[in-house]
Amino acid sequence: MRKDSPVTPKKNLNQTHDSAPAVRWVEVTEEHDGQRLDNFLMRLCKGVPKSHIYKAVRGGEVRVNKGRVAPDDRLSLGDVVRVPPMRLPAPDEKRSVPGSEFPIVFEDEGLLVIDKPAGTAVHGGSGVSFGVIEALRAARPEAKFLELAHRLDRDTSGLLIIAKKRNVLLSLHEMFRTGGGRKHYLALVEGDWVNARQHIRLPLVKWTTQSGERRVKVEAEGQVAHTIVSALKRFDGYSLVDAELRTGRTHQIRVHLASSGFPIVGDDKYGRDETRAKFSKLGFSRMFLHACRLEMPHPLTQEPMVLEAPLPPSCEKILQKLEAK
Known part of the structure; x- marks a missing residue:
């Protein structure tokens, strides 16, 4: 994992872009204690459509400490999150979101x-x-x-x-x-x-x-x-x-x-x-x-x-x- 990654993996099950997708088990660190599950997943799975993330949570594919959860549930230090296979962008993939500032x-x-x-x-x-x-x-x-x-x-x-x-x-x-x-x-x-x-x-x-x-x-x-x-x-x-x-x-x-x-x-x-x-x-x-x-x-x-x-x-x-x- 990169140093600026939002999470620390519990096990070395991170997928690579050349290998088949795999389930990941991610332990919640102090930095993300109290964060909503949906926000935690969006930072972890950058590039994955939000609708896919919500579907995975509601379908029971995402679990916390082996239990079903809701998208707005808040995580606690030491929780283990099951993250199902989801497409991640390649490191050199161009940004599809145009940058924009607001007043x-x-x-x-x-x-x-x-x-x-x-x-x-x-x-x-x-x-x-x-x-x-x-x-x-x-x-x-x-x-x-x-x-x-x-x-x-x-x-x-x-x-x-x-x-x-x-x-x-x-x-x-x-x-x-x-x-x-x-x-x-x-x-x-x-x-x-x-x-x-x-x-x-x-x-x-x-x-x-x-x-x-x-x-x-x-x-x-x-x-x-x-x-x-x-x-x-x-x-x-x-x-x-x-x-x-x-x-x-x-x-x-x-x-x-x-x-x-x-x-x-x-x-x-x-x-x-x-x-x-x-x-x-x-x-x-x-x-x-x-x-x-x-x-x-x-x-x-x-x-x-x-x-x-x-x-x-x-x-x-x-x-x-x-x-x-």
Whole structure:
């Protein structure tokens, strides 16, 4: 293994590019203690499509300590991961991911915060060959460590945090798990949001449609989810609100608002087709959800940070059109 490899093999079962693929048994080192299994495998199996990795995990081909696991399970020091045969790129294989940078809101030696555009996935998978993190790694080949600290939906724009050091990533994960920091989003919703400030506490559970698409719904046995919604401005039949995440569940803001009777304009999973068609005719063809403000202590210095990303021009323009009516 190379010195910069993300793992240390327990046994010398690594495949070569000239030999037949073989099962590998990889022991988790201190550097990867607490890391999600899917992220661990993506670093280990660079070049393998994310969809293949998820399929291998869900099919039971990937095991931890001989037991079945889920992609989002976290690894512990000393765990032994069974990695099935998967195609690895040859050392001289050309990169298929074009390097790309994104508008930088903040950067130092441990942290990178960008303003992600709508329509760009944060990582490859689910029909997307690559996303923000792969493009950043390709643009910064000298970077030893670049990992997503959290995720944004593909059609959500705004502040996205990337850790440049392992200890920064772990610190951010712990902060989010314990409710530290404040993440604010701007959303345009259907209906007149009356309450100045409202707490939505609806438990959420993931499910899969017949076509294989992953969704989220409100169910009593779901995970605890808490969103604070504040009214900002009302238009004719629509409202601009601030949504503060107090937990970080998949599609949390989208499902909480839709389940409360106020779906986000342009939401193709939980919104209305008629609304999307109406706004498309007005020249607005995205979901109106933007990560606008982040308040948190710096993970290394603990100095308070307040980061902001202004509304994209397309969102500003549609608000102007609504105001002019």
